[in-house]
Amino acid sequence: xxxxxxxFPLILGAVTAAMSALSAPDADGMASLAGFGxxxxxxxxxxxxxxxxxxxxxxxxxQSLTNKxxxxxxxVALAGAGFGFGWALSFMLEAGAxxxxxxxxxxxxxxxPGPLELVGVVLAAMFIVMGVxxxxxxxxxxSAKAAQTDDLDALDxxxxxxxTLAQSAFGMLGYGLAVAALTLARLxxxxxxxxxLFGLIGAAACAMVLxxxxxxxxxxxxxxxMRRRILDSYGLSGVAMLIVLFVWTGAELAGYAPPLTxxxxxxxxxxxxxxAAMAAGMTSGAIxxxxxxxxxx
Amino acid sequence: xxxxxxxxxxxxxxxxxxLAEKLGVSRQTINAIEVExxxxxxxxxxxxxxxxxxxxxxxxxxx
Numbered sequence: 001x002x003x004x005x006x007x008f009p010l011i012l013g014a015v016t017a018a019m020s021a022l023s024a025p026d027a028d029g030m031a032s033l034a035g036f037g038x039x040x041x042x043x044x045x046x047x048x049x050x051x052x053x054x055x056x057x058x059x060x061x062x063q064s065l066t067n068k069x070x071x072x073x074x075x076v077a078l079a080g081a082g083f084g085f086g087w088a089l090s091f092m093l094e095a096g097a098x099x100x101x102x103x104x105x106x107x108x109x110x111x112x113p114g115p116l117e118l119v120g121v122v123l124a125a126m127f128i129v130m131g132v133x134x135x136x137x138x139x140x141x142x143s144a145k146a147a148q149t150d151d152l153d154a155l156d157x158x159x160x161x162x163x164t165l166a167q168s169a170f171g172m173l174g175y176g177l178a179v180a181a182l183t184l185a186r187l188x189x190x191x192x193x194x195x196x197l198f199g200l201i202g203a204a205a206c207a208m209v210l211x212x213x214x215x216x217x218x219x220x221x222x223x224x225x226m227r228r229r230i231l232d233s234y235g236l237s238g239v240a241m242l243i244v245l246f247v248w249t250g251a252e253l254a255g256y257a258p259p260l261t262x263x264x265x266x267x268x269x270x271x272x273x274x275x276a277a278m279a280a281g282m283t284s285g286a287i288x289x290x291x292x293x294x295x296x297x
Numbered sequence: 298x299x300x301x302x303x304x305x306x307x308x309x310x311x312x313x314x315x316l317a318e319k320l321g322v323s324r325q326t327i328n329a330i331e332v333e334x335x336x337x338x339x340x341x342x343x344x345x346x347x348x349x350x351x352x353x354x355x356x357x358x359x360x
Contacts, residue, residue, distance in 0.1 A: 223321075223322040223323045223326050224322065224326065224337070224338050224341060225322070225323065225325065225326040225329055225335050226323065226325075226326075228335075
């Protein structure tokens with residue numbers, strides 16, 4: 001097998017393994033396997049390993065079955081096999097259940113999350129998954145990018161365009177980790193000047209640097225189309241935030257909305273920028289196919 | 298805005314990447330102009346006109 005055909009299943013396998021490791025076996029699943037005579041230890045191992053083995057196996061199967069189909073059919077099949085089954089099986093495992101003790105070890109005792117913290121968790125997960133996905137596109141190669149941009153000419157992606165996907169992946173992962181660390185800092189139930197709190201805020205700051213650096217690099221190397229899209233999205237999110245904050249202020253003064261903290265405003269801005277980026281056509285822009293200038297001869 | 302970029306490029310047997318390199322922009326920008334999803338800036342339009350040795354209005358026209 002060519003190395004390029006191994007990369008995609010291995011990346012998805014690693015993501016599924018990480019999800020499986022943070023999950024706990026479902027009680028019904030354990031009971032079903034016990035019905036087949038498996039001991040609790042063996043059943044636990046089977047439930048953890050099955051998503052990874054099935055995910056990688058299905059991706060290989062999809063690759064083989066669509067070997068002679070065009071690139072788009074192959075990519076759709078691969079994405080379906082990998083993500084569909086990986087996610088579905090991980091949810092059968094009660095995904096994320098074992099993250100609780102892990103997070104407590106990092107941040108100390110945690111308070112129950114409120115609505116803002118839940119929004120933070122969802123946003124962080126979304127950015128991290130997108131970051132991993134873009135990193136997979138970067139590693140898998142140009143054919144996957146062609147599917148994302150709906151642009152078959154991207155199949156001949158120039159070598160100098162590839163690093164941009166890596167920058168986008170780092171940017172998304174940085175945002176995800178920053179939001180995750182800030183959300184965790186909000187949830188930690190330790191007194192204000194605690195090592196855990198400062199550690200989390202420091203981690204969030206490092207993650208923001210990780211997110212800002214590729215953003216700056218993308219801007220510095222972007223051509224006029226890309227810069228136009230970036231400016232459109234920031235302008236759109238600025239107007240959206242102006243309206244949202246105005247409405248929130250009115251609602252807060254009237255007693256219909258809780259006070260908006262800096263954390264709340266940060267989350268709103270992240271949401272507004274994400275929506276505006278999509279509205280400005282940047283699903284094939286800064287996030288997935290940022291376009292550095294071609295080097296002039 | 299309509300344009301003849303794809304035709305002019307094909308006449309010279311250039312790929313989108315070739316043209317992008319000559320103009321110092323990304324291949325995505327060439328693609329966006331060709332499918333009329335993006336109108337180039339005036340400096341880029343002049344650059345395109347000079348490269349193909351034609352006047353701007355011979356390449357670009359109002360839709």
